[in-house]
Amino acid sequence: MKRQDGSVLNYSAVPLPDGAMLITFIDVSDSFAIERVLRQRNLALEEADKIKTEFLAHMSYELRTPLNSIIGFSELLQKEYQGPLNDVQQDYMQSILSASGQLLELFNDILDLSVIEAGGLTLDIDEFQLLDVLGQVTAQLQERVKVKDIALIVDYAEDMRPVWGDAKRIQHTIYNLLSNAVKFTPSLGTIKLTVFQDDQNYNIIVEDSGVGIKPEEVSKIFGKFFTGSNVHNEQGAGLGLSLVESFVELHGGEINVESILNVGTTVTLSIPMQVGIEARISSVGE
Numbered sequence: 386m387k388r389q390d391g392s393v394l395n396y397s398a399v400p401l402p403d404g405a406m407l408i409t410f411i412d413v414s415d416s417f418a419i420e421r422v423l424r425q426r427n428l429a430l431e432e433a434d435k436i437k438t439e440f441l442a443h444m445s446y447e448l449r450t451p452l453n454s455i456i457g458f459s460e461l462l463q464k465e466y467q468g469p470l471n472d473v474q475q476d477y478m479q480s481i482l483s484a485s486g487q488l489l490e491l492f493n494d495i496l497d498l499s500v501i502e503a504g505g506l507t508l509d510i511d512e513f514q515l516l517d518v519l520g521q522v523t524a525q526l527q528e529r530v531k532v533k534d535i536a537l538i539v540d541y542a543e544d545m546r547p548v549w550g551d552a553k554r555i556q557h558t559i560y561n562l563l564s565n566a567v568k569f570t571p572s573l574g575t576i577k578l579t580v581f582q583d584d585q586n587y588n589i590i591v592e593d594s595g596v597g598i599k600p601e602e603v604s605k606i607f608g609k610f611f612t613g614s615n616v617h618n619e620q621g622a623g624l625g626l627s628l629v630e631s632f633v634e635l636h637g638g639e640i641n642v643e644s645i646l647n648v649g650t651t652v653t654l655s656i657p658m659q660v661g662i663e664a665r666i667s668s669v670g671e
Contacts, residue, residue, distance in 0.1 A: 391414070392412060392414040393412075393413050393414045393417040393418075394410045394411065394412055394413065394414075395410070395411045395413050396408060396409060396410045396411070397409050434502075439499070446492075446496065448488075448492055449489065449492050449493075452485060452488055452489055452492070453489075455481070455485050456482065456485045456486070456489065459478055459481045459482050459485065460482065462478055463475065463478040463479070463482065483528075490564075491624070494624040494625065494628055495624065497557075497628055497631075498609065498624055498627065498628065501628075501631050506631070506635065508550070508551040508554065508635050508636070509551050509553065510549060510550060510551060511549070511550075511551075511552065512547045512548070512549050513547065513548065513549075513550070513552040513555075514545075514547055514548075515541075515545055515547075515548055515555075515580060515587060516541065516543075516545060517552075518552055518555055518556045518559065519539060519541065519559070519578070519580060521556055522556055522559045522560045522563060523537065523539060523563075523578075525560060526560070526563055526564065526567060529564075529567050530567060530576075533567065533570070533571075533572045533574075534572050534573055535567060535570055535572070535573070535574050535575065535576055536574070536575045536576070537563075537576050537577075537578070538575065538576070538577040538578070539577075539578045539580075540577065540578070540579045540580070541579070541580040541581065542581060542582075545580070545581075545582055545587070546582060546658070548582075548587050548656075548658045549658060549659050550636050550656065551632075551635075551636070554632040554635070554636075555632070555636075555656070557628065557632065558589075558628075558629050558632045558633060558654070559578075559589060559591075561625035561626065561628060561629050562589075562591040562625075562626075562629060562652055562654075563576065563578060563591060564625060565625055565626060566591055566592075566593035566595060566650070569593065569595040569596050569650075570593045570594060570595035570596075570649075571595070571596075574593065574594040574595060575593070575594045576591070576592070576593045576594075577590075577591070577592045577593075578590070578591055579592070582658065585657060585658060585659075586638075586655045586656060586657055586658060587655075587656055587658055588653065588654065588655050588656075589653070589654040589656070590651065590652070590653045590654075591651070591652045592649065592650070592651045593649050593650055593651075594648070594649045595649055595650060596646070596647060597644045597645050597646040597647055597648050597649055597650055598642075598644040598646070598650055599646060600644075600646075603642055603644055606626050606642065607626050607627055607629070607630040607640070608627060609624065609627045611626075611627075629654075633654055633656060636656045636657065637656070637657050638654055638655055638656035638657065639654070639655045640652065640653070640654055641653040641655075
């Protein structure tokens with residue numbers, strides 16, 4: 386009961402054996418006011434988070450357009466269509482392309498993240514060859530591996546059966562895991578990508594000889610914007626592993642992480658080879 390003076394009362398009426406009625410009033414004005422403030426604050430936080438997500442998605446989309454132009458013209462200059470470049474200029478162009486590529490990856494991750502948070506990310510399920518995806522991913526990382534002189538070992542069976550899933554998301558997942566391994570593995574280190582199938586799942590294992598993860602931080606690495614506390618360079622935005630977790634969950638898969646500080650990290654993904662029809666319309670928000 387809300388009174389004109391602003392106070393709020395809870396009341397109850399209990400019939401008594403003699404035919405009378407016992408009515409009890411409790412003043413709950415303070416708790417009601419606190420509850421109302423908390424509700425208003427929660428609504429304000431949700432609205433602010435929605436505005437932030439929409440802003441990130443919009444800015445990421447708008448920034449990709451000029452960035453694509455920069456990448457395109459840089460590639461034309463690097464291929465010397467307009468005349469030869471000297472060695473220093475070639476180095477400059479390679480640096481421009483590398484930095485532009487990293488920015489494009491970041492923008493794409495932000496866009497994916499905004500769609501996931503809005504609950505609108507769905508899978509495009511189709512049959513595909515896992516070996517084709519592995520070839521594309523390793524080709525993308527070849528230059529970064531070469532620069533750090535890292536040994537990238539890929540182990541798989543030649544007779545792997547086709548799998549069902551979203552090939553684009555699986556490629557992005559493997560790329561993010563390998564990219565993360567390259568980022569935190571020192572020069573002359575080793576990264577091993579192992580892929581194999583059992584009766585129901587295909588398993589993807591990424592092992593590195595990198596800096597490892599602190600035991601208390603292993604459970605946090607899939608959180609958005611988490612970058613770890615034991616490395617202070619080349620950390621990135623901390624979105625890659627968050628997207629990995631979302632993509633794997635959409636496929637009905639599981640992730641396992643084992644890490645020893647200053648020894649290395651092993652990430653294992655187990656994903657069903659037959660993703661159900663319901664995955665076509667499922668989303669992270671459901």
